[in-house]
Amino acid sequence: MKRLALKGRRKRTGSVAIEFSLVAILFFTVVFGTLELARVEYLLNTLEEVTRRAASAAANVDYRDDVAMQNVRANAVFRTSRGPLLLGDPVTADNVKIDYLSVSKATWDMTHMSNLPTCPEGNQSNCMTDPHGANCIRFVRARICTSVDDDSNCSLMPYQMVFPFLNLSRMKLPSAETIVPAGSLGAKPGSMPCP
Numbered sequence: 034m035k036r037l038a039l040k041g042r043r044k045r046t047g048s049v050a051i052e053f054s055l056v057a058i059l060f061f062t063v064v065f066g067t068l069e070l071a072r073v074e075y076l077l078n079t080l081e082e083v084t085r086r087a088a089s090a091a092a093n094v095d096y097r098d099d100v101a102m103q104n105v106r107a108n109a110v111f112r113t114s115r116g117p118l119l120l121g122d123p124v125t126a127d128n129v130k131i132d133y134l135s136v137s138k139a140t141w142d143m144t145h146m147s148n149l150p151t152c153p154e155g156n157q158s159n160c161m162t163d164p165h166g167a168n169c170i171r172f173v174r175a176r177i178c179t180s181v182d183d184d185s186n187c188s189l190m191p192y193q194m195v196f197p198f199l200n201l202s203r204m205k206l207p208s209a210e211t212i213v214p215a216g217s218l219g220a221k222p223g224s225m226p227c228p
Contacts, residue, residue: 065196072195073207076121080177080209083109083118083129087175088211091131095153095219102131109175123193124177124206130187134172134212138165143172143212152227153220174212 087109094101106126110118118124134143150156150168160169178187189205 069194069196072120073192076124076192077207079118079121080124080207081211083111083124084175084177084209084211085213087129087131088173088213091175092173092213092216093219096133096149097152098219101219105129105131123190128177128179128190130176130178132174132176133170133215134174135167135169136165136171143174146170153218154224154226156215156218157220158226170215170218172212173215174210176210177206177208 087105090105090108091102094105096102103126106129107113107115109129110116110121110124110126112118112126115126133146133149135146136143144167146167148168150159150170156168156170159166160171163169164171176187177190179190180186180188189208192204192206
């Protein structure tokens with residue numbers, strides 16, 4: 034009689050362990066999946082804020098000053114030095130691409146300027162002479178790109194998962210882009226245009 038009772042208890046113990054493992058797998062998959070989706074939403078909002086901060090700051094900083102531009106990029110990702118965006122790895126200050134745009138009079142299209150004016154004061158003079166000229170910076174654009182060296186291409190960055198057992202490896206970070214009107218671009222009031 035005791036043997037039968039022990040045998041029945043062993044069967045129940047084994048089935049409880051199996052049931053618990055099945056429920057635990059489902060539960061943790063839902064929990065980690067929810068956390069991963071929350072991080073995607075966080076990145077969607079944060080990358081928009083990063084580009085907004087970068088474009089706004091770059092509109093008022095001298096584009097010739099490499100240190101100031103690196104500080105603009107670092108501040109955009111909420112840092113004072115090099116490093117990744119908090120909970121946004123692999124995004125770093127090096128992935129913030131800042132472009133200067135002119136506006137065509139014929140089509141009103143914004144075009145990337147590969148040849149920038151020699152100084153911010155010169156840009157103000159160029160824009161007063163011809164606001165639609167190819168040498169007048171009218172807008173500043175900030176984007177998140179895999180490489181900031183290529184002027185024409187801005188490919189999306191791969192998404193790096195926190196919980197790698199979920200297979201979202203082909204997913205890319207959401208695109209983020211902000212365009213603001215050019216401000217002073219670092220021009221000092223009363224300065225003479227450069228040659």
